[in-house]
Amino acid sequence: MLRNVRNVAIVLILAVPVGFVPGGGGVADAVLAALAMGFLASIAGAGRQVYRENRLTFDSLPDDQRGVLFAAVGVVVLMIAGAGKMLGGGGLGAVIWVTLMACAVIAIIGVWMRAHTY
Secondary structure, three states: OHHHHHHHHHHHHHHHHHHHOOOHHHHHHHHHHHHHHHHHHHHHHHHHHHHHHOHHHHHHOOHHHHHHHHHHHHHHHHHHHOHHHHHHOOOHHHHHHHHHHHHHHHHHHHHHHHHOOO
16 A cells, blocks of 8 residues: 555656646656656666576577577667657658567567577
């Protein structure tokens, strides 16, 4: 119960500048940017932890599979970074974004399947 009250208080503290302070839209943009940076930092930290836990697996991959894996992860990072521009207009940019993300995920799954085949 106390945890829920704390979470509601945090949301209220973040909402007050948006609703009552002149220029609150700028504060909202700053809060969203800070949340996005925190989210991306947590994803990077999780990726680092996965790499550290599976370092032997990564090092034992053949060079071509390791290259495909790192290229696919790089495409995912670039697609996350460019999501606002590519998805904002819809149309062709959204189709390209979804296609590249799907190809990167398929490549990662393919490397994972090969790495776990005896």
